[in-house]
Amino acid sequence: MSLLTWSSVFSVGVKDIDDQHKKLVDLANQLNDAMRAGQGKDVLGKVLNELVDYTVYHFGFEEKLMDKHQYPNQAAHKEEHKKLVGEVAAFKGKFDKGDAALTSEIMNFLRDWLTKHILQTDKLFGKDLNAKGVH
Ligand SMILES: [Fe+2]
Numbered sequence: 001m002s003l004l005t006w007s008s009v010f011s012v013g014v015k016d017i018d019d020q021h022k023k024l025v026d027l028a029n030q031l032n033d034a035m036r037a038g039q040g041k042d043v044l045g046k047v048l049n050e051l052v053d054y055t056v057y058h059f060g061f062e063e064k065l066m067d068k069h070q071y072p073n074q075a076a077h078k079e080e081h082k083k084l085v086g087e088v089a090a091f092k093g094k095f096d097k098g099d100a101a102l103t104s105e106i107m108n109f110l111r112d113w114l115t116k117h118i119l120q121t122d123k124l125f126g127k128d129l130n131a132k133g134v135h
């Protein structure tokens with residue numbers, strides 16, 4: 001069973017951002033599947049790295065668009081990104097050292113964060129971009 005299923009409810013009205021969110025959902029599902037299948041630290045670490053790298057890329061992409069279009073709520077939006085990256089980096093540091101394991105609690109935290117951030121914070125940004133002619 002998937003951790004998270006993409007549907008049009010998640011659309012923020014900007015194609016590049018929607019495509020990146022689909023990829024993030026896909027990577028989160030891959031990580032969840034690997035965890036549930038009891039894969040070892042090597043496999044989990046590889047998927048975790050991909051998810052972290054793509055998340056950083058995606059946040060950077062959104063933040064460049066915020067700068068380019070002078071998005072009024074950019075400070076709060078960037079702060080949410082920064083907080084998650086900090087939390088994920090702290091977890092990854094522990095995971096790599098063998099001091100933390102990937103659990104369903106962590107996957108659920110990630111699912112809830114993604115859902116809330118896309119539905120609230122990214123949608124608000126998408127509306128502003130749409131109003132400026134970006135789709
Ligand atoms: Fe965002």
Ligand SMILES: [Fe+2]
Binds near residue numbers: 017021058062118122
């Ligand atoms: Fe996003």
